[in-house]
Amino acid sequence: MRRLLVVFLLLGLAQAQPLRIAAAANLSPVLPELVAAYEAAHPDVQLGVSYGASGQLVEQIRRGAPFQVFLSASPDYLRHLADAGVRIYTETPFARSPLVLYVPSRLGVTPTGFDVLADPRVRRVAVANPAYAPFGKAALTALKRAGWYARVEDKLIYAANVSQAAQMTVQGADAGFLALASALLPALRERGAYWQVPQDLYPPLLQVAAQLDPRPEAQRFVAFLGSEEARAILARHGYATP
Amino acid sequence: MTEAFLLSFKLAALTSLTLLVLGVPLAYALVFKRVPARALVEAVFLMPLTLPPTVLGYYLLILLAPEGFLGRLGLDWAFRFEGIWLASVIFSLPFALTAYREAFQAVEPEVLEVSRTLGLGTFRRWRRVILPWIWPGLLSGTLLAFAHTLGEFGVVLMVGGNLPGETRVASIYIFDLVQALEFQQAARAALVFVVLSFVMVLAVRTLEVRWRSITGSSAR
Numbered sequence: 001m002r003r004l005l006v007v008f009l010l011l012g013l014a015q016a017q018p019l020r021i022a023a024a025a026n027l028s029p030v031l032p033e034l035v036a037a038y039e040a041a042h043p044d045v046q047l048g049v050s051y052g053a054s055g056q057l058v059e060q061i062r063r064g065a066p067f068q069v070f071l072s073a074s075p076d077y078l079r080h081l082a083d084a085g086v087r088i089y090t091e092t093p094f095a096r097s098p099l100v101l102y103v104p105s106r107l108g109v110t111p112t113g114f115d116v117l118a119d120p121r122v123r124r125v126a127v128a129n130p131a132y133a134p135f136g137k138a139a140l141t142a143l144k145r146a147g148w149y150a151r152v153e154d155k156l157i158y159a160a161n162v163s164q165a166a167q168m169t170v171q172g173a174d175a176g177f178l179a180l181a182s183a184l185l186p187a188l189r190e191r192g193a194y195w196q197v198p199q200d201l202y203p204p205l206l207q208v209a210a211q212l213d214p215r216p217e218a219q220r221f222v223a224f225l226g227s228e229e230a231r232a233i234l235a236r237h238g239y240a241t242p
Numbered sequence: 243m244t245e246a247f248l249l250s251f252k253l254a255a256l257t258s259l260t261l262l263v264l265g266v267p268l269a270y271a272l273v274f275k276r277v278p279a280r281a282l283v284e285a286v287f288l289m290p291l292t293l294p295p296t297v298l299g300y301y302l303l304i305l306l307a308p309e310g311f312l313g314r315l316g317l318d319w320a321f322r323f324e325g326i327w328l329a330s331v332i333f334s335l336p337f338a339l340t341a342y343r344e345a346f347q348a349v350e351p352e353v354l355e356v357s358r359t360l361g362l363g364t365f366r367r368w369r370r371v372i373l374p375w376i377w378p379g380l381l382s383g384t385l386l387a388f389a390h391t392l393g394e395f396g397v398v399l400m401v402g403g404n405l406p407g408e409t410r411v412a413s414i415y416i417f418d419l420v421q422a423l424e425f426q427q428a429a430r431a432a433l434v435f436v437v438l439s440f441v442m443v444l445a446v447r448t449l450e451v452r453w454r455s456i457t458g459s460s461a462r
Contacts (some may be wrong), residue, residue, distance in 0.1 A: 020405060028422050048406040053420070060403050063307040065321035163421045171424060187423045 012091040018048035019217050020066055022057040024073035024207065024226050025161035026097055026135055026179035027062045030237040031071075035194040037233065038224050045217060053161035055132025061086060061212065069221055073097070074134035075208050076232035086227035088216075089138075095239040097205045098180040102169055111195035117155065117175065126168040126176035127157045134205055139177035142201035158172075179205075180238035207239070223234040243431055245407055246415035252335045253323070253398075253411055254391040257330040258384045261338040264331070266380065269342035274351075282401030291336045295301075299400030302329050306401070326402040326409050338387040344378025358379045368429075389442040 019139035023031055028051050035047045048065075052060070054077040061067055063082045072078055073091070082088055103111045107121050117125060136158070143149040159165035162179050168177030170187060181193040209222045224230055231241040268287070277283055290298060305312045306320040306328075319325035349372060357371045395413045402409025404418065412431060419428035 018407065025421070048408075049407070051421070052404065052406040060321060063303060063320050064313070064318055065403050066405070066408075128448070161421075163423075167421050167423055185423060187425075 003161070008060045018046040019068050019221060021047060021049045021069045021071065021221070022061060022065070022067040023049050023071040024049045024134070024182060025056045025135055025227050026058070026073055026205070027051070027071055027207065029179075029181040029185050030234060030239065033233050033237075034225070034230055037129040037229055038221060040176060041224075042220075045221075046063040047221070051161070051163065053128060053133035053136075055080075055131045055134075056161070058084075059132075066212070068215070068218040070210045070212055071225075072134075072208050072210060073205055074137075074203075075206055077134070078210050081210070084113045084214065089214055089242075090222060091211075091232040092222050092226060093206050093242060094230070095207040095234045095241050097135075097207060097239055098176055098199070099135060099142065099197045099202060099205060100165075100180050100183050101175060101197060102178050102183045102188065102192055103175045104169065104192040104195040105154060106191075107174055114143070114146055114152075119149065119151045120153065124157050124173045125152060125154060125158055126165040126173040127156050128177070129160060133159075133161050134166070135177065135182045136200035139197075141203065142197050145201045148150055175187070184238050227238040243412075243427070244413045246431075247424075247434065249397045249407065249410065250331070250392050251322045253326060253330060254388045256327055257334055258338070258388040260327070260331050261334060261359040261387045262384050265292065265335065265338040265342050265383070269339055270345050273346040273349075274338075274354075276386070287339055287429055290333050295394075295396030296358045298333060298458065301395045302332075303395075304399050308309050309325075310323070312316040319349045320401065321409065322407055323402075326411070329401045330394060330445060333394060333397055334387040337390050338383045341378075341379055341383025341386055341436060345376040345383070348379070361367045378449045382449040382453065385442060385446050387447070389439065392438065392442075396461055 007213075008051070008094060031049055035049060039045060040045060043151050045120070054072045054074055057070060057072070058080050061070060061081060069083070073227060076089060085156060101111050101116070103109060103116055103122070107119075109116055109119055127139045128142070130136035130140045140149065143152055150204050157168065159168050163182060165176050166178045166182040166185075166188065169178065170191070178194070181194070182188060209225050211218045234241050250329050253454055258264050270360050271277060272280065272284065277385045302325065303320055306317060308438050310318075311318070317324075319328060351360075353369070354369060357367050363371065393413065394411070395417070398409065399414055399417070404410050404414055410418070412435065416431050416435070419431065
C-alpha cells in the first residue's frame with residue numbers, strides 16, 4: 001500500500017499545472033480544435049478545459065474555482081462576476097454564435113420556422129435552462145418575441161447547458177434549440193435538419209474571453225482566440241467572427 | 243481516459259485508507275465502549291446513506307468556499323482534489339462503518355475477557371486475537387468504500403466542478419463524453435466501469451463468505 005501511495009505522489013508531482021479554462025458549453029464542438037492548434041504552437045503549455053453553462057461557471061468561479069480564463073457565451077455573465085468582486089484583467093469578444101432550431105430526420109419534417117413546433121409529432125423540445133444558460137435565455141426570448149411561447153411552453157424540456165440540449169435531441173427529444181456548431185457536428189448533421197432563428201429575435205450570443213489571471217500565459221491564450229488561425233477554425237464551425 | 247481513471251483510483255484509494263484509519267477506532271468504540279446517546283451518534287454517521295448528494299455538496303461548497311467557515315481557516319478546498327476527498331470520506335463513511343461494526347460485533351466478548359485475564363497486552367491481544375478475527379470484515383468494508391467512491395458522481399461534480407487532472411474523475415469524464423456526443427468513447431469507458439464494479443463486488447462477496455465461515459456465523 002505504501003508503494004502505491006508513492007506512485008500516486010509521483011504522479012501528482014509529474015503533472016504540470018495546466019492553464020485552466022472555463023468554457024461555455026456551446027464551444028465544445030470547436031474548442032478541442034482551438035486547443036490543439038494552440039498547444040501545437042506552444043508545446044510548453046498544457047490547457048485544461050471544463051465546460052458548463054455560463055451561469056454555472058460564474059457560480060464556480062465566484063466560489064474560488066481555479067480558472068485562469070473564462071469563455072462566456074454572454075457579456076452579461078461577466079458583469080455578474082465583476083459584481084461579485086472577481087477581477088477581470090482583459091475582456092475580448094471573439095465570436096458570435098447563431099441559434100438554431102434542430103429537428104431529427106426521424107420525424108420526417110424539415111424545420112423552416114417555429115411552426116414546426118406546432119406539429120403533433122413534436123412532443124418534447126430540448127432547450128438549455130434559461131435560468132443560467134445564455135442559449136436557453138435566447139431561445140425563450142425568441143419564442144416570446146415571435147408569439148410562440150404560450151403554444152410551446154408545455155413541450156419544453158430543460159437541459160443543464162446547450163450541449164446537453166444537443167445530446168437530448170439526439171437521444172430522444174423531437175426538436176432542440178442548439179448552437180449552430182452543435183448542429184454542424186457529424187452526429188447531428190447527418191441525422192436531421194436545422195433552421196436558423198432570425199437574429200433580430202434574440203440578443204446576440206456574443207462569446208467573450210475574460211482573463212482572470214494576471215500572468216501572460218492567460219493573456220496569450222485570449223489573444224490567440226482573436227488570431228487569423230483561430231478565426232478560421234471558428235468560422236468553419238459556424239461562428240461569426242469580428 | 244487514463245487520466246480520469248487514475249484520478250478515480252487515487253481518490254478511492256485515499257478515501258478508503260482515510261476511512262480505515264477513522265472508521266476502525268470509531269466502530270470499535272461503538273461496539274465495545276459506553277457511548278452516550280449511541281443512537282444519535284450512529285444516526286449522524288449513517289446519515290449520508292439517505293442524504294441526496296446535492297445536499298451534502300451544497301453544504302460542503304458553502305463551508306469550503308474561500309469566504310466559507312472552513313475556507314477562512316485555510317481549507318478553501320472547493321473545486322480542488324482535497325475537497326472531493328473530504329466529500330468522499332463523508333459520503334462513504336456509512337459503508338465502511340457498517341462493515342467494520344459487524345466485524346467487531348462478531349468478536350465474542352468472552353474471548354476478549356479470557357485473553358485479558360491470561361495477561362495478554364493490548365498490542366498482542368489485537369495481533370493474536372482481534373485482528374485474525376476481524377480482518378476479512380475490515381477488508382470488505384474498505385473495498386466497499388473504495389468501490390462506492392469510484393461510483394460517486396453528484397457530490398464530486400458539485401464540490402469539484404469538472405477540472406481535468408484535478409477533479410474530473412472517471413464518472414464525470416463519461417458524463418462529459420455523453421454531452422459532447424462522443425458515444426463511442428463513452429461506451430468504452432462505461433464498459434471499463436462495468437467490469438471494475440463486477441470484480442469488486444465479487445471480491446467483497448467472496449470475502450464475506452470466507453469471513454462468515456471463519457466466525458461460524460449462520461448469516462449468509
